[in-house]
Amino acid sequence: QSxxxxxxxxxGSPGQSVTxxxxxxxxxxxxxxxxxxxxxxxxxxxxxxxxxxxxRPSGVPDRFSGSKSGNTASLTISGLQAEDEADYYCCSYAxxxxxxxxxxxxxxxx
Amino acid sequence: xxxxxxSGPGLVKPSETLSLTCTVSGDSISSGSFYWGWIRQPxxxxxxxxxxxxxxxxxxxxxxxxxxxxxxxxxxxxxFSLKLSSVTAADTAIYYCARxxxxxxxxxxxxxxxxxxxxx
Numbered sequence: 001q002s003x004x005x006x007x008x009x010x011x012g013s014p015g016q017s018v019t020x021x022x023x024x025x026x027x028x029x030x031x032x033x034x035x036x037x038x039x040x041x042x043x044x045x046x047x048x049x050x051x052x053x054x055x056r057p058s059g060v061p062d063r064f065s066g067s068k069s070g071n072t073a074s075l076t077i078s079g080l081q082a083e084d085e086a087d088y089y090c091c092s093y094a095x096x097x098x099x100x101x102x103x104x105x106x107x108x109x110x
Numbered sequence: 111x112x113x114x115x116x117s118g119p120g121l122v123k124p125s126e127t128l129s130l131t132c133t134v135s136g137d138s139i140s141s142g143s144f145y146w147g148w149i150r151q152p153x154x155x156x157x158x159x160x161x162x163x164x165x166x167x168x169x170x171x172x173x174x175x176x177x178x179x180x181x182x183x184x185x186x187x188x189x190f191s192l193k194l195s196s197v198t199a200a201d202t203a204i205y206y207c208a209r210x211x212x213x214x215x216x217x218x219x220x221x222x223x224x225x226x227x228x229x230x
Contacts, residue, residue, distance in 0.1 A: 003156070006123060032214075032215075033215065034213060034214050034215035034216075035215070036215055036216035036217065038157075038217075044155065045220040045222050045223050046206070046217075046219065046220055047220075048216050048217060048218050048220075051211055051213075051215045051216025051218065052211070052213055052215035052216065053215070055215075057216075057218060089156065089157050091159075091216070091217070093159075093213075093214040093215065096170070097123075097145075097162060097168075097170035097214070098159070098170060098172070098173075099147070099159040099162070099210075099214070100157065100159065101149075101156060101159060102156070103156045103158040104156040104157070
């Protein structure tokens, strides 16, 4: 199980949109509609932001959206706010009841 | 509201076995047919899936840790546990327990995490 590939960092100004990519393979991201995204602030546990590729848990702002194309899942944050600055991790089901995470992306709000 | 809480020693000696317990409150661990999992995060690094189990006892492990990991469940106490044997400094991490969604498409509830340091 190799980790999914995410950019180390992305940045954007308040009000702008940013997209974080998560590239896997035809055995994980590409094979299942089971990609998820987590937001982690320093010293806190990860928080589920998107599951099943594009579904938002209750309470997550609709500024957060997910999509998938081929072996790449993406998280888009529109109307960027200061509190969105955090680390973001993607995750995918990889078959045989296994899970694989991405390496994480640090989002900086300029 | 479902809550998960990790507990266990914060310091383990090299070559010994790390043991953590996750206590679930707010619902029965055996209701809803959910899977439960352990994830770890070394200081300053990313998340790594350790393994998962079903309330009936089926277990699934990260192949890179499989030889050293055991995850078990105690439905009477509404708890599930992690044991990681022959630890080294590389196993120093924050260990999280979490619940997987029905579809395995996400981990929707997380514990706050427990820092375990491997040091003599």
